[in-house]
Amino acid sequence: MxxxxxxxxxxxxxxxxxxxxxxxxxxxxxxxxxxxxxxxxxxxxxxxxxxxxxxxxxxxxxxxxxxxxxxxxxxxxxxxxxxxxxxxxxxxxxxxxxxxxxxxxxxxxxxxxxxxxxxxxxxxxxxxxxxxxxxxxxxxxxxxxxxNRVTETAKSAFQFLPKKFTLAQAQAVFETLRGEELDKRNFRKWIAANWDLVDLKEKTSGGRHRPAALYSVDFV
Amino acid sequence: MxxxxxxxxxxxxxxxxxxxxxxxxxxxxxxxxxxxxxxxxxxxxxxxxxxxxxxxxxxxxxxxxxxxxxxxxxxxxxxxxxxxxxxxxxxxxxxxxxxxxxxxxxxxxxxxxxxxxxxxxxxxxxxxxxxxxxxxxxxxxxxxxxxNRVTETAKSAFQFLPKKFTLAQAQAVFETLRGEELDKRNFRKWIAANWDLVDLKEKTSGGRHRPAALYSVDFV
DNA sequence: AGTGATTGGTGTCGATAAGACACCACGCCG
DNA sequence: CGGCGTGGTGTCTTATCGACACCAATCACT
Missing domain, CATH: 3.90.79.10 (Nucleoside Triphosphate Pyrophosphohydrolase)
Incomplete structure (x- = not known):
């Protein structure tokens, strides 16, 4: 045809x-x-x-x-x-x-x-x-x-994280996606301001270092 | 064919x-x-x-x-x-x-x-x-x-102005293009900061009001 | 038990940009 | 000469961003 x-x-x-x-x-x-x-x-x-x-x-x-x-x-x-x-x-x-x-x-x-x-x-x-x-x-x-914005595309970033994640893990994901290193404190300010983080009151264990707090995200 | x-x-x-x-x-x-x-x-x-x-x-x-x-x-x-x-x-x-x-x-x-x-x-x-x-x-x-930016497209905005123009004329053009009214003082700050305005040391005349200073733009 | 290694967690300051806001200046016309 | 109409100016507040340094908690090792 x-x-x-x-x-x-x-x-x-x-x-x-x-x-x-x-x-x-x-x-x-x-x-x-x-x-x-x-x-x-x-x-x-x-x-x-x-x-x-x-x-x-x-x-x-x-x-x-x-x-x-x-x-x-x-x-x-x-x-x-x-x-x-x-x-x-x-x-x-x-x-x-x-x-x-x-x-x-x-x-x-x-x-x-x-x-x-x-x-x-x-x-x-x-x-x-x-x-x-x-x-x-x-x-x-x-x-x-x-x-920049809290778009659908940006939400996909959290798919690279487990349901319960530490802020350090989240920072690594966004650094990879943005292609640049981010300041730890500034990143934590940013993610807290732009996303609805839930403090799970849990902590990691097993690392030979201080435990990290675990969070999850609520999308609006 | x-x-x-x-x-x-x-x-x-x-x-x-x-x-x-x-x-x-x-x-x-x-x-x-x-x-x-x-x-x-x-x-x-x-x-x-x-x-x-x-x-x-x-x-x-x-x-x-x-x-x-x-x-x-x-x-x-x-x-x-x-x-x-x-x-x-x-x-x-x-x-x-x-x-x-x-x-x-x-x-x-x-x-x-x-x-x-x-x-x-x-x-x-x-x-x-x-x-x-x-x-x-x-x-x-x-x-x-x-x-936002000083792009080629933004430069075209000045084509709607005569070579010698007043800041009020410029403001009218940008208000039309942006579709909103702008504050006079803030606009003048913005245009002075973002464009290379040349003060021609001339003034309009003929209006039944205070004469306006004339400017031209130098593109980089 | 002590120490060092490793990652977690926190706050301040300055620069910058943006927006809100009010008053006097000057020329023309009548 | 007075009033109308437009020209022209500066401050303050707020939000955003980025730079920056120290102590905390756990583990491993000795």
């Missing part, structure tokens, strides 16, 4: 920059391209938009197909459409940013037969197409989102 | 929200649709992306074709692609925001035979497609851009 148009149409894809934290470091999920162009290169996962689905829905579908993760808030980054970015045909991609908990992802990436791997953001391979540019923009957007 | 693809492709357009100030009020340029769908409705100008041009280049081309204005910084707003937003076929549009000087526009809109009109943002007609949503997003983005 073929589709014919009076005028040329570009292909439109949705690419999703899927960030996670693994072993305390920011990672991004990339897939290895099995076919030309850029065969063997790594690329941001994504795929073609279907004709009957909204762009963000298509992005969510691709995300679920490729990782099994659903219900994640997706933030649109923008459209990238430089001619020649795909040597086969004109492809315009709409990029999204997602932040997903690492443990869900490990599971699915393992069962998924396709060649997908987490990459440390500081050890990226050469990327296909213009995905290096997109990923850099996505990295900046992620840091900005998590830094 | 026809173009055939193995899989269906959406059409991709660039729509440009062209803002200007006319008689002290924020206006947007809309065109009347001559053909179905939405024949007779007003719409944001835009058009199809060519296969060999970048999206922002296509947006600039459409802007110039429809208004004669070139060299204007375009800011991408995002992609809009809800299915059914165009009843004919699947159309994904990438929206841009432009701020152009009013006098250039009057000239071109007059020579342009197509039916284009400036609309006061407070007296908008019913719009075709989902252009009401896009325009609302564009309005917010415009206000944000002009408010």
């Amino acid at each position: 073929a589709y014919t148009y009076e005028y040329p149409h570009p292909a439109v894809t949705a690419d999703i920059c899927i960030f996670s934290i693994r072993e305390g470091r920011l990672h991004v999920l990339l897939i290895e391209r099995l076919a030309d162009p850029f065969q063997g290169s790594w690329a941001i996962p994504g795929g073609f938009i279907k004709m009957d689905e909204d762009i963000v829905v298509g992005a969510a579908r691709e995300l679920e197909e490729e990782t099994g993760v659903a219900g994640v808030p997706l933030e649109q980054l923008g459209a990238y459409g430089m001619p020649g970015r795909d040597p086969r045909e004109r492809v315009i991609t709409v990029a999204f940013v997602a932040l997903v908990p690492s443990d869900q992802m490990v599971l699915t990436a393992a069962t998924d037969a396709s060649d997908a791997r987490w990459f440390d953001m500081d050890e990226l391979p050469v990327l296909a197409f213009d995905h290096d540019v997109i990923l850099a923009d996505a990295r900046a957007k992620l840091a900005d989102k998590v830094t | 026809a173009y055939t693809y193995e899989y269906p492709h959406p059409a991709v357009t660039a729509d440009i929200c062209i803002f200007s100030i006319r008689e002290g009020r924020l206006h947007v340029l809309l065109i009347e649709r001559l053909a179905d769908p939405f024949q007779g409705s007003w719409a944001i100008p835009g058009g199809f992306i060519k296969m060999d041009e970048d999206i922002v280049v296509g947006a600039a081309r459409e802007l110039e074709e429809e208004t004669g204005v070139a060299g204007v910084p375009l800011e991408q707003l995002g992609a809009y692609g809800m299915p059914g937003r165009d009843p004919r076929e699947r159309v994904i549009t990438v929206a841009f925001v432009a701020l152009v000087p009013s006098d250039q526009m009057v000239l071109t809109a007059a020579t342009d035979a197509s039916d284009a009109r400036w609309f006061d943002m407070d007296e908008l007609p019913v719009l075709a497609f989902d252009h009401d949503v896009i325009l609302a997003d564009a309005r917010a983005k415009l206000a944000d851009k002009v408010t």
Whole structure:
């Protein structure tokens, strides 16, 4: 079956920059391209938009197909459409940013037969197409989102923490997401002011150091 | 001539929200649709992306074709692609925001035979497609851009002022762009801190009131 | 039991930005 | 010459941010 148009149409894809934290470091999920162009290169996962689905829905579908993760808030980054970015045909991609908990992802990436791997953001391979540019923009957007407002995206940050967590653990997560070190006292002021922390009146034990108080978060 | 693809492709357009100030009020340029769908409705100008041009280049081309204005910084707003937003076929549009000087526009809109009109943002007609949503997003983005940073877009604000202007004139322009009234003293502090104003040591005359000092801006 | 290592936990100060707010100055017109 | 209309100025409060240093509690080891 073929589709014919009076005028040329570009292909439109949705690419999703899927960030996670693994072993305390920011990672991004990339897939290895099995076919030309850029065969063997790594690329941001994504795929073609279907004709009957909204762009963000298509992005969510691709995300679920490729990782099994659903219900994640997706933030649109923008459209990238430089001619020649795909040597086969004109492809315009709409990029999204997602932040997903690492443990869900490990599971699915393992069962998924396709060649997908987490990459440390500081050890990226050469990327296909213009995905290096997109990923850099996505990295900046992620840091900005998590830094500033109490958005859905920022709430996802707490998925990297156990239900009961210490403030030091929380600080490590936000430092990783923001890509910079934070002052301990200033961070504690910030998190107390911006999130509804519940003091569980419990303490850690077992470390060869002073026990830490445990907290949980209440979302409004 | 026809173009055939193995899989269906959406059409991709660039729509440009062209803002200007006319008689002290924020206006947007809309065109009347001559053909179905939405024949007779007003719409944001835009058009199809060519296969060999970048999206922002296509947006600039459409802007110039429809208004004669070139060299204007375009800011991408995002992609809009809800299915059914165009009843004919699947159309994904990438929206841009432009701020152009009013006098250039009057000239071109007059020579342009197509039916284009400036609309006061407070007296908008019913719009075709989902252009009401896009325009609302564009309005917010415009206000944000002009408010905060010293960007190219913000520099365009000074195009609505004569080379020699009074601070009251400048305040009126920024109030219009931001959509809110500003405190006189705070505005003067802000503009002095953020822009390189040159005191021309001249004064207005002719008003039945105290003369105003004239300034010009030096861009860095 | 003592000591050192390790992480937990706390408060102040200064700079900066933003917003609220009121009065006199000056030229023109009548 | 008086009043109308716009021009022009400074202080205070508040909130936010970042820089910055010390003691506390537990554990491991001796």
